[in-house]
Every structure is written in C-alpha cells, then in structure tokens.
Amino acid sequence: MKADTNQFPELDKTKFEQRGTEFKLGIPITNAVTVGNSIAVGFGDGTVRIFTSGESSEPIKAHKGIVLCMSKDGDNILTGGDDGRFLNISLDGKINEIGNFGTRWVDHVTANNGSLVCSSGNIVYLWSPNHKEPKLFEHNSTIGGIAFDAKGRRLAVSRYGGVTLWKKDYSNKWNSSELNWKGSHNKVIFSPDGKYLVTSMQENQLHFWRLKDKIDSAMSGYGAKIKSFAFVDDSKYLATSGAKEAVCWPFDGDGPVGREPICLPYVGNKLVTFVEPFPNENAILTGLSDGSVFLSEIEKASNTIIIRSFTEFEVSAIAVTKDCSHLLIGDMGGNILWTSIWDEEKK
C-alpha cells in the first residue's frame, strides 16, 4: 500500500468501495446534508452538488469561495458562505438568497418548521415563515454555533463564555437566559429528548448542561479539538471525535456524571475526525484523519466493520439517506464514496 498515491489500491478495496461509486473531485468537502434519499454536499470552492442513486448533479455555484455551513429546510438545503450570503437551494439547483452580509461570513445556518436562522458575526438572524425581515438576536461575541431543539421553541447560541438559550413563549416572544462557562464555545447541540445541551470548546473538551436543573460539567481528556459530535440512539449516547477512539458518553438515566465513556478503538491509531449516528440504531459511522471510515455498534465494539479504506485525507462529511439504504463519505482531499449499505442492494 502506498499512502502518497491518492489512489484506492484495487486489492485493498472494501466491499463497500467495490460496489459503490467513487468520485475524485479534488475539492475539499466541507459539509454533507441528507435531504430524503439525496445527499447534498458542500465544497471548498463554493459549489454544492446533489448526489442521488450514485449520480452527482452538475455543481451548483452557490458561494464565491467556501460553503462554510449547511443545513436542511424541508426538501431544500440552506447554506452559508464566505461571501456573506445565506442561501436556500432546491434539489434541482434553484438558488434563493435569504440574506447577504457582505464581507462578514455566514458561519452557521439552521432551520425548524419553516423558520430559517443564520449567524454572522455576533448576530443571529431569524426569518419566521412568511416574514420578509429577520428578527435579530445580538450576542456579546462572535457566535460559535446555533441549534434548535426538536420542537423549535428553544434556540441555543454558543459564544465566548457559554451559551445563550432563547425560548419562545406562547405569545411567540423570544426571551433569553444565559448558561455560563469560562472559555470559548463552538458547536452546540440539543439532545434529541431535549434534556441536555452540549458544546465543544476551544480547549480539547466538551461541556454539557442538564436543562431541568442547570447542572453542568466538562467532558475532557481529548488529545485534539472536538470538531464532530452527535447523539446516538435517541439520546442514549453522545459520540465524539477528537481522540484516537470514538468516545461515547452515556446520557441515559442521570447522565454522564461519574460514569465512564465507552471508547471504540480503530486499527491504524489515527485521530477520529467525524462521527455520524447510524439512524435508529445504537451504532455510529466513524471517520478518521487518514480517510478510513468504520461502522461500529457502541455496546459491542467487536461488531465493527470497515466501510472505506484510507485515502490519506481527513474525513469531513458522512451522511446516510433517509431510507437508510445508502451512505456518502467525503474528505478534505475531495474524494467521495457513495455506496449501498446492505448486500441485497447489490446490483
């Protein structure tokens, strides 16, 4: 095997690589989002491509330089870019500009039930359905991440010094409360059951708050910054990158305080850079810094299978189609693998 050829040596191909479709596009992949049985992929040249049934659409020229962030809005996708534009793009490539912030990047985008949200600098902009003008939520520092809870009544905004939690009351008025913890907070997510809020920090650690009583705690011990983390199997585990193992913290019962995480090891001893929950299962897809991707059952690490062998480029995107039949893997070298997940789908 040669690490410097940027080729997948035929003999070392996994069965998924053999039956899947590979695209060597050479453009860094920044994001991937599932929209039904299609997967939208954002690139480091500002384009978006839609992958359906192993075919790629023509590149959609969305942003000038980089697709910084992506999310889903119903059957469409939302993107934010380094050209300061916040876009809504349909799967057939129609672009609708929602906002334009000029030289200020659109760092984060999200949506819930037709409400569209982005952040640029220290301001969160929220477009309610059928409203032309956004509502502005200002914060004391640049925003590190935004997330809606499942019902769309709470919007978490991470920032320097903690998280601002915006709550919509029954007269549709948004009120804020602060969850403070020293340091700079980046990505933020709610647990699917709405009980917890988790952030990754500039330091190599995560922080969580239990929302009913505001108790909070750090999850530390990582060797690198945690770029990717997600809840698995409803809210039973929080799977995290940033170590040479996929570190899965238990969030059932009373949460992770005083409990040990499950650590899933992988051959090659490389850094985990991406984790993606496998829908409706107690399992995760784990991407490593060398481009390899594995599927593991959290409670049975011996049930780990290799999906993609190494490419030498860090895995930066993994997405599974809504019907759980196919998955897409992307890396920073611009390599994409689209493959069916189950044997019987082999044509």
Next chain:
Amino acid sequence: MEETNKQVPVTVLTGFLGAGKTTLLNRILTEQHGKKYAVIVNEFGEQGIDNDLVVDADEEVFEMNNGCICCTVRGDLIRILSGLMKRADKLDAIIVETTGLADPAPVAQTFFVDQDVADRTKLDAIVTVADAVHLSTQLTDHHEAEEQIAFADVVLLNKIDLVDEGGLEVVKERIKKINPFAKVINTTKCGVSLNEILNLDAFSLKRVLDVEPDFLTSDHDHEHDDDVTSLSFVSDTPLDMEKFQDWFSKLLQTKGQDILRTKGILDFTGESDRYVFQGVHMLMDASPMGKWPEGKERSSRLVFIGRNLESMNLKEGFENCKSA
C-alpha cells in the same frame, strides 16, 4: 519537512492608525503579480483594499480556559484561518492587519495554542509600520505602541521625509532600546522591497540561530519601570540542563506577563546538539537544532524583551545555571 511546505505563511501587520498600514497592504497586493493572498482586516476604513479576498474580522481576544492567565488568543483568527484552509485554491500567503491599538501577543499566541491553525499555517513575521513623526509620542502615551515595537521582526519606519535627521536618530534609538533585534527599514510611503517583509520565517527556530545579542542595550537609564526594554546574556561556560529548565520554567510561570518575547541558543553540558527556543509570554517552542558548527566556540545566548526585567534577577538566575 513536507508538513512545513503545506503551511501557509501568515504575516501580521501592526502599527498605529495613520502610520501607513493600508498603503503597505495595497503595495503588497499590487506588486505581487500572480500570487493569491487573503487579507484579514479589522479597520474597514475609508481607504479601500485592492484584493479579491478581504475578510472582515472582529479582533476578539479569548482567554484560554487552561489556568494560564496571560494565555490569550484571537478567536476570530482561529475561525477565519480554519475556514480559509478549506478553500479549494491554495493561498500563497495570508496577511492579518490589526487595529492600531492591538496587542500583538494574542495574535502570536494563536499560532502556538490552536492545533488546527498551527498544522495548516505558520506565523511568518510581525511587521510593524511606525510613523517617524509621531512614534515617540505614541510610545509615551500608549503601551500598545511599545508592544507593537517589542514584538516586531521588522519595523518599517515610515514618513522619514517628514522628520529631520536628528529627529530620525532619536526615534531609531527609541526603537532599538525596546527591541534591538528588529530590523528597522526607513521608508517614505512604505516603499520597501517585498522580500524584506514577506516570507521571512522569523518565528522558525532556525532563525533564532541568527540572533546576535546586543550588549549595548543592557542599560539602566529608562524613565519608568513600565518601559519595554531588552536584556541579553552570553555564557561560554556550558549550562546545566536541569538547572536551566527549573529556573526558566519558574520564571515564565511567574513573570510571563511581563516577558514579551524570549529567544535563546543553549549549550548544555554533555549534549552535542544546540538547543534553540523562542517564546511569546509563557508559551514556548523549543528543539535541538543540530550539532554545533565545527571549529566554532560553543556558547549560550539568551535574549529577553519585556517590562520590569530589572526586577527579575535575570543575570543571577542565568549565572546559577552554569555547570559547576
């Protein structure tokens, strides 16, 4: 070595408002044909910047939550540099313009502290544009001006056509007293050859080997304790590694806020390699840097730039590290 080639050099442009940063920036951008630069700006002023890739930033200084009080980083730079590294086209260089009142330390520390930034980019040099007419007053009135000189690898002394010869000498003396290691270039309208300010690799440990301590600077006639000065030491007697590490780590821990920059080449007893380090406040890069050149005397050289250096018993501390 391959890793180094992938790192995009970052030049930091500091200097007070009106010193000529924008003039210099536009000069760089118009003269370097065929190169792709990203420019990160903070003052979106009247003068336009002539480049496709201008990023607007908010000089946000973050304290790291790691118990180290002077460990501050530029949060906006981490975000923007990490974003720029996802671009499909490769950048030849990144230029960060800071506001006139910015302390350069958090910018420099960002490259020590954030792993993603350190993996993909490298701090090339801090270039300070100074106004020959106003620098003396600015140095007296604003500690930021002193810091910008203290951190500089290159000082572009601009608008020299507007001062007389005597005035110019006074300003240069003042710069040398704060930072005798910076290269001072006299200019009018920032007319300077680009290879004097770009791709200097000033923060690499290799460049520390070029440092020649300046013995004339260890004087005691400065006006306040707050003044930034420099001190340097040389020893032909080899140092004891354990003693040195003990003294130096305690020194940085307790006085790191006042010590702005340090550089050194060390000759340890029983070691065949030269040890080289350079630091910003409490953060340090250090490594063995090959064998001592044959036929040349081995000696240890140590340089400090900072405030209140007189109170730190540096000479005594250094002397105590000599092998018995």
